[in-house]
Amino acid sequence: MGLIRLYLAISVLIFHYPLTTESLRFVNSLFLDSQIAINMFFLMSGFYISLGLNNRYRDPSQNSTFYIGRLLRLWPAYLISLLFLIPTGKLQAVAHWILELPAALKYLAIFSNATMIGNDLLVHLSVIDGRTIFSEYGIDPHHNGSSYILNFPSWSLSVEVMFYILAPFIVRSLRTSLIVLSMSIIACLYVKFINPDLVTRFRVDLFYSNLFIYFGLGMLGYRLSQCAKSRTLPEAIKYLVPAYLLSFIALPNNYGWLYVTLSLAIPTLFELTKSNKFDKFFGDLSYPIYILHMPIALLIVWALDLQYAPAVSLFFAVTLASAMVVLFIERPIDRFRYRFFKIQ
Structure with missing residues (x-):
């Protein structure tokens, strides 16, 4: 399923940095909306984590090994994404803004940017007149909480981490x-119909x-x-058909068929x-592409003094950087992890 994961990661990149050249503009329509792609990532995580915890980490005594494995899978590439921000000045600027926040939000922003846990909460909060208030990203025109997220795509990693914590x-x-899953279906049905x-x-x-329905699928x-x-x-x-049918009805957009089809096909x-080693490599590229594309875009804009990062150049730069991360950081860490914990 590596090619699907790579396609989803490129969909997010293309959504954020669409091709503008007339001869290539049609390519944008070949990829998904970023939120749909992220939901499909959640769905695939639900499958892979279920597989791992029911096969590789069957015993509850292995929960700590599972958590360490997830940490070593996500955090190194995320740390590198933050390092890319240093030359651009964004890391220093956001850190300065964070230190001026009210105490509770300041500590949340510091903790969440360091660990990824809680970054998604910042899309629901803002600071207005020195007070922390509930304020929705994309709805409230005065929202500013998301500006305290160093690498914005990490909001979805916070959701992933919360699922990892609960999954065992x-x-x-x-x-x-x-x-x-039924609880999430009820929540989605309430919003959709009631x-x-x-x-x-x-x-x-x-x-x-409302997000857990994708992990549930x-x-x-x-x-x-x-x-x-x-x-x-x-x-x-007797339980699969009702679960799939209710999930399809409850899904909040016109792509319910896509999520259900992927779940059935997985x-x-x-x-x-x-x-397939090639498919695995393509799949391994998906996470670095997802987490590195915005910092590298900022780095290109800063280095070349441009207003926008050219999509084609960005794609090749992100793909090259992601390949380096996979080959020289993630795979050595995986080899160490498998030897140290004697994972089969």
């Missing part, structure tokens, strides 16, 4: 998985309650694969690609 207590149990006016006042699409995909392997699929229909796609 959810995904090992089919019953718990279905209960938590109180749709909420979307004009709140970014409910960025609330955990990934978890369903894992359960589907297990049922197929154990030949219990006919028996599992078991087959995984089996077809899990041993």
